[in-house]
Amino acid sequence: MSDSDAQAADLVILGGGSGGYACALRAAELGLSVVLIEKDKLGGTCLHRGCIPTKALLHAAEVADHARDGAKIGIRSSLDGVDMAGVNSYKDGVVGRLHKGLQNLVASRGISVVDGAGTLEGPGVVRVGDRRYTGRNVVLATGSYARSLPGLELGERIVSSDGAISLDEVPDRVVVLGGGVIGVEFASVWRSFGAEVTVVEALPRLVPAEDEFCSTQLERAFRRRRIATRTGVRLEKATRTGDTVTVSLESGEEIEADLLLVAVGRGPNTTGHGFAEAGVPTDGGFVTVDERLRTGLDGVYAVGDVTPGLQLAHRGFAHGIFVAEDVAGLDPLPVADDGVPRITYCDPEIASVGLTEAAARERHGEVHTLTYDLAGNGKSQILRTSGAVKLVAAGPPGGGGAVVGVHMVGSRVGELVGEAQLIYNWEALPADVAALVHAHPTQSEALGEAHLALAGKPLHTHG
CATH class of the missing domain: 3.50.50.60 (FAD/NAD(P)-binding domain)
Structure with missing residues (x-):
């Protein structure tokens, strides 16, 4: 076919996972024409094989623990086995409903969805089968895959x-x-x-x-x-x-x-899509990008797991939104990995944002820290969870330096990372957060108490 027969759009997106579909939705909202190419299912790894199904399993696990341990809080309950068929049905139901909702949302925005494996042929050109799609800009959003090790053959065991x-x-x-x-x-x-x-x-x-x-x-x-x-x-x-x-x-x-x-770990899904042949620069398999997510190829961006850094769905969302707004001329602020919240959903959960203590010392020189034990938090006692909140602040103790790292461990602390990311990204001082009122009894009080102590006015702690 000739290039004149190709379907043209403002934006051609290769990959319909977190980064790709977020980019498509925001671009369409801004009035851009969008072609979204996906070889499997909209939603990608996160929706079908990652974030959503694993968190459904983790919730089922939490229910199993509650059933087993009910007697500890006076509830006569027991765990009479785990019905994996039932667990999988629950998990798949959650995934199915979210997938259907995403399909409807994409369709409602007038986005042209192409089923098939896409190959980048050069700046502005992606081929799927025997058809070409041309875009004023192209976004590479092909995600990642589960790594293995040499000599390990995946199979039943x-x-x-x-x-x-x-x-x-x-x-x-x-x-x-x-x-x-x-x-x-x-x-x-x-x-x-x-x-x-x-x-x-x-x-x-x-x-x-x-x-x-x-x-x-x-x-x-x-x-x-x-x-x-x-x-x-x-x-x-x-x-x-x-x-x-x-x-x-x-x-x-x-x-x-x-x-x-x-x-x-997971590796970048950058082979088999024509990236190298088209001249897209890579390093260690990852697509090399600048802070505005531009590759070395004119008009070609890359988002999410194919770029170096955190491999998180919400980072992919943020990348996709950024590129859509950049292409539309809105001049958005770049996405900085340090400001992206991180959660590990094991029991107990881990939630963090900003710099580790070691990284903070490298960047700021002198830092000081404070750790608040969840044993002093009423809601954490009710939930029978242990853990703590650690704050890392720049400068010497008493110097009033900004909070540059928040690290939390305990049941459900992932729900606290929203406030924590505001504290970090808005460069809050301990006294700024200490002045805020946190509802009682909630685990969010642990963040408030930790900042009160860091500001030199501990309430329920000895400082």
């Missing part, structure tokens, strides 16, 4: 997170390879469902991207939950024999399990 969300039974014994976000979330689910769980992490601590305080709190909680951990040790090999898999570590230890989850 060795699975990635893609396979782990659809198990038809609860394994009795599980080894989770990788102690990052994905690994500790699945470890938490399976322990709540009754499995024996061992987490193996090559780095010295769990959730190594978080502040060391969070790692210490989580490891302590996992010990209480009888989730075994092996940190600072690497996998040597995994051997399948019948219905079991033997995990051999470089330390010489062997662990026999019914299932091995490979949760060693």
Whole structure:
């Protein structure tokens, strides 16, 4: 076909996941014509194989814990097993309803959705099958995939997170390879469902991207939950024999399990789409972009997991909205990873925004910290959760420096990160937050109490 036969639009978006569809929706809202190309399902990994189904599993796990532990608060309840068919039906129902809603929303905005695998042929040109789509601008939003390790063949007993969300039974014994976000979330689910769980992490601590305080709190909680951990040790090999898999570590230890989850992170989905052939610059597989998410190819942007940095759905949303507004000439502010909230939905949850203490010292030199134990928070006592809030502030104690990091561990603390991101992104001083009124009894009071103490006027703490 000739280029004159190609369908033209203001924006051609390659990938209909979090970054891609957010970009499409905002662009259409701003009056731009949009072609959105997706080879699988709108919503991408987050909706179908990541955020939504895993959090549905985590909620089912929470209900299982409540049923098992009801007697501790005077409720006569018990856990009479986990019906994985029922759990999967609940999970799939949530995904299905959200998928249908997204399809209707995209259709209502007049966005042209193309089913198929797209290939970038050059600036402004994407081919799907034998048809070309031309755009004044092109957005690369092809997402990420579950990484594995050399020598590990995925199958019935060795699975990635893609396979782990659809198990038809609860394994009795599980080894989770990788102690990052994905690994500790699945470890938490399976322990709540009754499995024996061992987490193996090559780095010295769990959730190594978080502040060391969070790692210490989580490891302590996992010990209480009888989730075994092996940190600072690497996998040597995994051997399948019948219905079991033997995990051999470089330390010489062997662990026999019914299932091995490979949760060693996610890689950028940048091969097979013509990026290299079209001249898109990459580094380590990730698309190289400037702060305005422009690639080295004229008129071509990249958003979400294909770019270096945090691999989070809401970062992808923010990237997509930014590019749509940039193309429309609104001159939006760039998205800074430090200001993006991060949540790990294991039990207990981890929520953070801003800099770790170590990163803050590198950037600001002198810093000071304050840790508020949730034992002093009424709602946390009601929820029977333990944990703490750690604040990192720039400058010396008493100097009134801005809060540059907020790190929280405890049940449901993910719901507090909305306020925490405002504190960080608006460069709030401890005294600014201390002056705010936090409703009682809520866990949000823990943030307020921590800032009162940091401002030099502790209420329920000794300072």
